[in-house]
Amino acid sequence: MLAGLTRELRTSVLAIVAFTVLLGLAYPLAITGIAQVAFKDKADGSLVVQGGKVTGSRLIGAARVVDTGAKDPDGNAITRPDPRYFQPRPSSTGYSAEVTSFANRGPNSAAARYFYRDGLRAYLKLNRPGNPGLTAPGVPADAVTASASGVDPHISEADARIQARRVAAARRFLPERVAALLRASTSGRLLGVVGERVVNVTDLNVALDREAS
Numbered sequence: 001m002l003a004g005l006t007r008e009l010r011t012s013v014l015a016i017v018a019f020t021v022l023l024g025l026a027y028p029l030a031i032t033g034i035a036q037v038a039f040k041d042k043a044d045g046s047l048v049v050q051g052g053k054v055t056g057s058r059l060i061g062a063a064r065v066v067d068t069g070a071k072d073p074d075g076n077a078i079t080r081p082d083p084r085y086f087q088p089r090p091s092s093t094g095y096s097a098e099v100t101s102f103a104n105r106g107p108n109s110a111a112a113r114y115f116y117r118d119g120l121r122a123y124l125k126l127n128r129p130g131n132p133g134l135t136a137p138g139v140p141a142d143a144v145t146a147s148a149s150g151v152d153p154h155i156s157e158a159d160a161r162i163q164a165r166r167v168a169a170a171r172r173f174l175p176e177r178v179a180a181l182l183r184a185s186t187s188g189r190l191l192g193v194v195g196e197r198v199v200n201v202t203d204l205n206v207a208l209d210r211e212a213s
Contacts (some may be wrong), residue, residue, distance in 0.1 A: 061088030
């Protein structure tokens with residue numbers, strides 16, 4: 001009986017060691033190696049490098065703002081959107097790469113009503129100079145609603161087209177020039193039928209800076 005128990009224990013230990021080496025070491029290392037060879041940029045986080053420095057990731061949206069020089073009651077800098085850049089969707093995380101979160105605002109939430117009201121007003125204030133006829137019904141829903149992750153870099157084509165007029169005016173670019181960069185940063189539907197065409201704001205803003213340099 002003792003010999004049988006020892007044999008079972010030895011088999012169990014060997015199985016644990018074997019599967020730990022196989023699934024805990026060999027498999028992750030193999031997948032990592034394949035990813036580094038076949039998809040190095042994506043495996044490394046699709047990093048954005050500008051001027052020799054990492055400034056972000058193509059997988060994460062980032063608001064482009066300017067400091068107003070003022071501070072709120074808590075001592076935080078008050079900023080405003082930089083009109084020279086396309087702005088991503090609102091974020092519940094401040095576009096932090098360290099955490100993702102959704103807004104969790106229900107349809108009957110008073111907080112949601114005020115959030116969307118303020119967001120809509122801010123969007124119209126920023127973009128109406130380039131779109132004189134723009135009214136609340138013409139604002140795409142994604143322009144004032146946060147994504148599920150809070151860091152989504154994509155916006156709808158409708159939102160991008162509205163912002164394009166403002167960006168072109170702020171940078172003194174021909175509208176056709178901005179439109180061409182917009183098209184280059186647009187992704188089609190999955191398999192041509194699933195989802196909607198979207199614009200990667202991070203890629204587009206990098207392209208704008210490159211075009212201006």
